[in-house]
Amino acid sequence: MSQIKALFLNASLKNSEEQSNTEALWKEVGEIYDQEGIAHESVRLADYYIPYGIDKDLGDGDEFPQILEKLKGADIVIIGTPVWSGEKSSIATKALERIYGSASETNEKGQSVFYNKVAGAVITGNEDGAKNAAQSILYRMSHMGFVIPPNVDAYWVGEAGPGPSYIEANGIENDFTKSHVEMLAYNTMHLAKIFKEQPIPAVGNTQ
Numbered sequence: 001m002s003q004i005k006a007l008f009l010n011a012s013l014k015n016s017e018e019q020s021n022t023e024a025l026w027k028e029v030g031e032i033y034d035q036e037g038i039a040h041e042s043v044r045l046a047d048y049y050i051p052y053g054i055d056k057d058l059g060d061g062d063e064f065p066q067i068l069e070k071l072k073g074a075d076i077v078i079i080g081t082p083v084w085s086g087e088k089s090s091i092a093t094k095a096l097e098r099i100y101g102s103a104s105e106t107n108e109k110g111q112s113v114f115y116n117k118v119a120g121a122v123i124t125g126n127e128d129g130a131k132n133a134a135q136s137i138l139y140r141m142s143h144m145g146f147v148i149p150p151n152v153d154a155y156w157v158g159e160a161g162p163g164p165s166y167i168e169a170n171g172i173e174n175d176f177t178k179s180h181v182e183m184l185a186y187n188t189m190h191l192a193k194i195f196k197e198q199p200i201p202a203v204g205n206t207q
Helices: 021-035 064-072 090-100 130-143 175-197
Strands: 005-010 039-044 076-082 118-125 153-157
Touching (some): 005 064, 021 153, 076 090, 090 130, 118 130, 118 175
Parallel strands (some): 005 039
16 A cells, blocks of 8 residues: 555645744644654645636646645645634635635546545634634535545634634643544544545446
């Protein structure tokens, strides 16, 4: 069986020159992947020029196609986002729209090119909205052909109103967050390994 590959799409509004709380929580998942021999890569979407639209390539310097190639080569795709006013970030929305623009592409069996890929979500914020963001991300990914295992929404949110963010608050010490990091990592790995050997049959699942 070839090595499992995971891709983390960080939809922080900050580029790589700034510290990201969402990236910090993702790294906890990445440590488990390292222990289990899962290759992984993190992409900070704010570093790329990604125009709005629903198409795999909008031309004029659009850098989303190179992200799409990474996505196609991954077995596990995790989208990470901060929470703003109870919602995922605008960059997360844009990324999902652009991914949707490629959902009609098919594999050699005639299924969506995203079949047999496993998805999850990592979310951080200063107040509630993590579950709302997770359900929006995970439903959309399921609709595009990704498989959603149980309990793959690892998140940490602080108290309502202004306050310390995940890194400053040492959010990983939260037992609930710790357990969801572990469930996300192990459940995505488990299904990704199954699909490597036993992909979803084409019968009843072609476009």
